[in-house]
Amino acid sequence: MxxxxxxxxxxxxxxxxxxxxxxxxxxxxxxxxxxxxxxxxxxxxxxxxxxxxxxxxxxxxxxxxxxxxxxxxxxxxxxxxxxxxxxxxxxxxxxxxxxxxxxxxxxxxxxxxxxxxxxxxxxxxxxxxxxxxxxxxxxxxxxxxxxxxxxxxxxxxxxxxxxxxxxxxxxxxxxxxxxxxxxxxxxxxxxxxxxxxxxxxxxxxxxxxxxxxxxxxxxxxxxxxxxxxxxxDLSVLREISSLGFVTLARQAVVSITYLLMNNILFELGGEDSVTVYAIIGRMLMFALFPVLGVTQGFLPIAGYNYGAREWERVRKSINTAILYACGLGLVVFAGIMFFSEDIVRVFTDNPIIIAETPTAMRWVFAATPIIALQLIGSAYFQAIGKAVPAFLLTLSRQGFFFIPLVLILPKYYGEIGVWLAFPVADILSTIVTGYFLNREIRLKLKAQPVQ
Known part of the structure; x- marks a missing residue:
């Protein structure tokens, strides 16, 4: 090696x-x-x-x-x-x-x-x-x-x-x-x-x-x-804690999301609806692995070059990571759109689940091609040590948008409102992240590299 x-x-x-x-x-x-x-x-x-x-x-x-x-x-x-x-x-x-x-x-x-x-x-x-x-x-x-x-x-x-x-x-x-x-x-x-x-x-x-x-x-x-x-070293501990808290907060919000989804879906459609979400949850875990891999790979590159004050390389790492992740996201999107029913049949032969899951899955993955911007944007602020924007942007999708949406939309649209909450939250959080990332690039990364 x-x-x-x-x-x-x-x-x-x-x-x-x-x-x-x-x-x-x-x-x-x-x-x-x-x-x-x-x-x-x-x-x-x-x-x-x-x-x-x-x-x-x-x-x-x-x-x-x-x-x-x-x-x-x-x-x-x-x-x-x-x-x-x-x-x-x-x-x-x-x-x-x-x-x-x-x-x-x-x-x-x-x-x-x-x-x-x-x-x-x-x-x-x-x-x-x-x-x-x-x-x-x-x-x-x-x-x-x-x-x-x-x-x-x-x-x-x-x-x-x-x-x-x-x-x-x-x-x-x-x-x-x-x-x-x-x-x-x-x-x-x-x-x-x-x-x-x-x-x-x-x-x-x-x-x-x-x-x-x-x-x-x-x-x-x-x-x-x-x-x-x-x-x-207290200063080091403070910095570790402030940046690490972003990860802990993300895990906490994910747990709350699963708790809410299971209860809401059970009330709307019983065990079958909960099973539909379980299958979609598995697919979210598997299908997005290349996009998450790009996000993980981006972190040390951005952090190292930011520390070296190589602003041009930092900008290029952001653009390249978003391009790669969006491309992979588009492939995942296409696979889900065309093969959702085949995917569901791998998990179960229950005709009700097979009938309901493909449509729900397509809604959940509808904004997949653009989520790369949200993931890379929030990861960037964590990589450069800016804990507050990293924390807020990391929580924006599930904490600030998805949870309120999943509590509100089903009251008007029933079960389909649950699935609509996914792409709407993805789009809103991507817009917010894109704004702050673009602002950071214009204000901080426009300077020439320090030799």
């Missing part, structure tokens, strides 16, 4: 850099998405439907702790990219050390709390009746592995900030592939039931952590920290 120094982010052609960064990120996102689907199929077939319910009870807890690691990773990586671009190596090292310390302290605190109050937390998340014991088994074992997952999520973003996307991709693939293989061994071969499912997940997290640790200890990483870098 070719070793790429972070200085390549400031020298290589933007189009070439973006492909190098985006392709591995896209593959990693795709593999992780497939893992969620296949893992659910394995557990449901080999243990039973109650196992799926038990895992769903535990997922919000484990995902929140993992999201914390991701938030610290993304927040710190923005600082690291800009510090490396500006030649401030010591600040990059201090930031990385603080990321590790912060992730360890917060995750261990949360895991300890989670274990102490286990008998209260599981029922609160729906683990009642026959589900409780299965959920408790899974919860206890997986919770021990979650700090490793949080460290992996944090470290993976730092690897990408160094300009090493292939290593980042491998780090994302390891827990996904490892979990599926261990599921087969522990559940199907050794008949360990819920304990097997839990240990498969936990060991896969540990394997990923081992790989990430190896990367930073090897010559592949430029970030060689000492013990003094682990000591907290």
């Amino acid at each position: 070719q070793q790429i120094n972070s200085t390549a982010l400031g020298k290589e052609p933007i189009w070439k850099l973006l492909i190098k960064q985006a392709a591995p990120a896209s593959v990693g996102i795709l593999v992780m998405s497939l893992n969620i689907l296949v893992d659910t199929i394995f557990v449901g077939n080999w243990i039973g439907s109650i196992a799926i319910a038990a895992i769903n009870v535990v997922l919000p807890v484990s995902f929140f702790i993992a999201a914390l690691g991701m938030a610290i990773g993304i927040g710190g990586s923005s600082i690291i990219s800009r510090a490396l671009g500006a030649g401030k190596g010591e600040k990059a090292l201090k930031t990385f050390g603080n990321q590790i310390s912060l992730t360890l302290i917060l995750t261990i605190l949360l895991v300890t709390t989670g274990l102490v109050y286990i008998d209260s937390i599981i029922p609160a998340f729906g683990g009642k009746g026959d589900i409780f014991e299965h959920a408790k088994i899974y919860y206890t074992i997986v919770l021990y592995g979650v700090p490793f997952l949080a460290l992996c999520m944090m470290g993976n973003n730092v690897i990408r900030a160094e300009g090493k996307p292939k290593f980042s991709m491998i780090a994302m693939i390891i827990p996904s592939v490892g979990n599926l293989l261990l599921d087969y061994i522990f559940i199907n071969v050794m008949d360990m039931g819920m304990e097997g499912a839990a240990w498969a997940t936990t060991i896969s997290y540990m394997c990923c952590f081992s790989y990430v640790l190896w990367f930073f200890l090897s010559k592949n990483s430029e970030l060689k920290i000492g013990l003094h870098h682990f000591a907290f």
Whole structure:
């Protein structure tokens, strides 16, 4: 594997850099998405439907702790990219050390709390009746592995900030592939039931952590920290927290969205409507992976060149990323428009679901070709360390537009109003993001590069 120094982010052609960064990120996102689907199929077939319910009870807890690691990773990586671009190596090292310390302290605190109050937390998340014991088994074992997952999520973003996307991709693939293989061994071969499912997940997290640790200890990483870098620096912590909060807020809004959608659709159309949304939700996760990959690949390029005050390269990275992501979005749009019914048949043979889902799916993906501008625009402000606009633009689609729309439109248009809320929110948030991004480019990036 070719070793790429972070200085390549400031020298290589933007189009070439973006492909190098985006392709591995896209593959990693795709593999992780497939893992969620296949893992659910394995557990449901080999243990039973109650196992799926038990895992769903535990997922919000484990995902929140993992999201914390991701938030610290993304927040710190923005600082690291800009510090490396500006030649401030010591600040990059201090930031990385603080990321590790912060992730360890917060995750261990949360895991300890989670274990102490286990008998209260599981029922609160729906683990009642026959589900409780299965959920408790899974919860206890997986919770021990979650700090490793949080460290992996944090470290993976730092690897990408160094300009090493292939290593980042491998780090994302390891827990996904490892979990599926261990599921087969522990559940199907050794008949360990819920304990097997839990240990498969936990060991896969540990394997990923081992790989990430190896990367930073090897010559592949430029970030060689000492013990003094682990000591907290309040200014660094504030910057990590302000930028990382954007990611945490996004996760919170996504959870609220799912909660609202499930309740509204159940009232309008019962279980069938909820199933329609479940299928569309899966497609949103899978179909948009190349667009999300471009967004992930864009972050370190924009952050590094912004830190180096190479305004022309920053402008070019924005334009190129939007062009690539819009093109991929157009391909996704075409696929959904022409093959929506075929896609639905992969999930179910229920005639009602097959009849209702294609139309709903087409509405949900109607604005896909333009969402790249919204994603790249909000990602840009996060990459350059502007937490407030990053926070507001990230939440604009779901928080400011979609949630109010999904509460209002169904009152006038019924179930179709739910699906209309998606493209309307996409269009409005894209217009707002486009305005602020264009304003930033005109006011900040019009200056000539500093030599």
